[in-house]
Amino acid sequence: MTSSAIAESRQAAFRAQLSVDKTSPIPLYHQLAEQLTKGIRDGILQPGDQFENEVSLAQYLDLSRPTVRRSIAVLVDRGLVVRRRGVGTTVAHETVHRRAEFASLHDDLAASGLVPTTRVLKLAFGQHEPRAAHALNLAPATPLVALERLRMANGVPMALLRNWLALPLRDLSVADLEAGGLYELLRQRAVWPSVAQQTIGSRSATSEEHRLLQTGRGEPVLTVSQLAFDDEGAPIDFGEHSYRASLHRFEVTRRSAPTDGTAPSDPAARRSHQFASLSQSA
Amino acid sequence: MTSSAIAESRQAAFRAQLSVDKTSPIPLYHQLAEQLTKGIRDGILQPGDQFENEVSLAQYLDLSRPTVRRSIAVLVDRGLVVRRRGVGTTVAHETVHRRAEFASLHDDLAASGLVPTTRVLKLAFGQHEPRAAHALNLAPATPLVALERLRMANGVPMALLRNWLALPLRDLSVADLEAGGLYELLRQRAVWPSVAQQTIGSRSATSEEHRLLQTGRGEPVLTVSQLAFDDEGAPIDFGEHSYRASLHRFEVTRRSAPTDGTAPSDPAARRSHQFASLSQSA
DNA sequence: AAGTGGTCTAGACCACCGC
DNA sequence: CGGTGGTCTAGACCACTTT
Numbered sequence: 001m002t003s004s005a006i007a008e009s010r011q012a013a014f015r016a017q018l019s020v021d022k023t024s025p026i027p028l029y030h031q032l033a034e035q036l037t038k039g040i041r042d043g044i045l046q047p048g049d050q051f052e053n054e055v056s057l058a059q060y061l062d063l064s065r066p067t068v069r070r071s072i073a074v075l076v077d078r079g080l081v082v083r084r085r086g087v088g089t090t091v092a093h094e095t096v097h098r099r100a101e102f103a104s105l106h107d108d109l110a111a112s113g114l115v116p117t118t119r120v121l122k123l124a125f126g127q128h129e130p131r132a133a134h135a136l137n138l139a140p141a142t143p144l145v146a147l148e149r150l151r152m153a154n155g156v157p158m159a160l161l162r163n164w165l166a167l168p169l170r171d172l173s174v175a176d177l178e179a180g181g182l183y184e185l186l187r188q189r190a191v192w193p194s195v196a197q198q199t200i201g202s203r204s205a206t207s208e209e210h211r212l213l214q215t216g217r218g219e220p221v222l223t224v225s226q227l228a229f230d231d232e233g234a235p236i237d238f239g240e241h242s243y244r245a246s247l248h249r250f251e252v253t254r255r256s257a258p259t260d261g262t263a264p265s266d267p268a269a270r271r272s273h274q275f276a277s278l279s280q281s282a
Numbered sequence: 283m284t285s286s287a288i289a290e291s292r293q294a295a296f297r298a299q300l301s302v303d304k305t306s307p308i309p310l311y312h313q314l315a316e317q318l319t320k321g322i323r324d325g326i327l328q329p330g331d332q333f334e335n336e337v338s339l340a341q342y343l344d345l346s347r348p349t350v351r352r353s354i355a356v357l358v359d360r361g362l363v364v365r366r367r368g369v370g371t372t373v374a375h376e377t378v379h380r381r382a383e384f385a386s387l388h389d390d391l392a393a394s395g396l397v398p399t400t401r402v403l404k405l406a407f408g409q410h411e412p413r414a415a416h417a418l419n420l421a422p423a424t425p426l427v428a429l430e431r432l433r434m435a436n437g438v439p440m441a442l443l444r445n446w447l448a449l450p451l452r453d454l455s456v457a458d459l460e461a462g463g464l465y466e467l468l469r470q471r472a473v474w475p476s477v478a479q480q481t482i483g484s485r486s487a488t489s490e491e492h493r494l495l496q497t498g499r500g501e502p503v504l505t506v507s508q509l510a511f512d513d514e515g516a517p518i519d520f521g522e523h524s525y526r527a528s529l530h531r532f533e534v535t536r537r538s539a540p541t542d543g544t545a546p547s548d549p550a551a552r553r554s555h556q557f558a559s560l561s562q563s564a
Numbered sequence: 565a566a567g568t569g570g571t572c573t574a575g576a577c578c579a580c581c582g583c
Numbered sequence: 584c585g586g587t588g589g590t591c592t593a594g595a596c597c598a599c600t601t602t
Binding site: 309311346347348352366367368369370 | 589592594
Binding site: 092 | 361364375478480484503511536
């Protein structure tokens, strides 16, 4: 049995697992994209394997080709597969699709098997912070919720997190904030961050940071300024975070890809914008 | 005249400028997306303005609705507009669509009105660098092109750039490298980077960096390790770059958005992955 | 009820690649 | 040449928001 024959049998076995529920409120393309993604992430389809072509997959699942194509576009966008005109679609190489996904620092630490804890240094309502207000596109006198937290992992100080919330969330408590991540709390209050602009820099630690983060001699901090907005562009919060440089890395994936994950053959279209995904890890 | 009436007249004037060439080899959706993008970037359409709806725009341009929709999806992906079911499409707020796009450090400096220059410290063919080879998924003994450059702006040292190329480009010359950016040279040789994984960190400058970059006392460096791959996942290069922290910031835009720039209403689909764009600036 | 975006169909023709 | 992905059409029905 040749290796390609083995790959074909993998493909056939995988295809047999696929199914979509046309009565579900979940879009068909989304159902299929999730199943295809899982197949690759679980290793059922392996790097270099030929993907079933769009037409026959559509026929097999009784879907139209555009719908199947849209599903595959999701995988292309995630960097899991590569489409080549005239050739076919193949599962991308290992190093390409180890694409980091974003999670909050709290979640990231937890995922690393560490125990994240939070010490709330400050929680104040109705604060005025003209700089934060300006960054959030609000009037300078807009009252904000000011927040200062020290994030630790297994008791080791990791980051100093300062945030100013544009929302009148008077029910936030120190206990809530020490129990988990800020964005999780916001989502519980139906606040869905949609866009966040971050600026990553670095400098030597201030004396306060040195004290709170227990940084070593000459250890710098990685600084992240963040502006978050919801679906409609309404401001959510402004954050200024300092991470111990020796304990953190920010992973970014830059990708050149047209919007829908297809690759126009035209040179003008190739000069397209580039997209990336971000994760942070300790 | 009400402000919405003014916005409507802007919209009408803008629509009159639109046109697509059906005989062009450039995809129709791409032609339209570029024109719409330009209209927003040039301020012809302003934040908060209502976009023409998909159906009438399709009718006006004699295109099908899916094609127009695909164009608008490009803008959604770029963060320029916001779609809301039952409401319409509006131009995103200023702070949301000031989305930085990626460019090479060389291009970024030039765009800032600075004069970028490059000093080639090393250019060596057939080098063995097991660490770089491993990162690129190559055999440890694979010969690489080793490259070390000092990038300056207006004569001020900005960054130390070390790269190892996986490609047998024996025709690279010091003169080429001092004339422009590395990736521009690669594109001239038909090498199209498709995916780049970067890890951003920070540490205090080594003595060599201190000497070459003329860093101030206690000034750290921002470090970026980068792996670049082409369309097919073939490795292009491994880079280790050190930027003077006081002179650089990395801008990242995180966005939660489904693949094609649409927003599934289903909660399961909302728990989708997040995308971002990266730029670096001095 | 009217109008918007969100999804989907069942085709079509073309460009590119490998045989 | 056949098979693949890339683009496009002309509809359809639905979900959601506003009036």
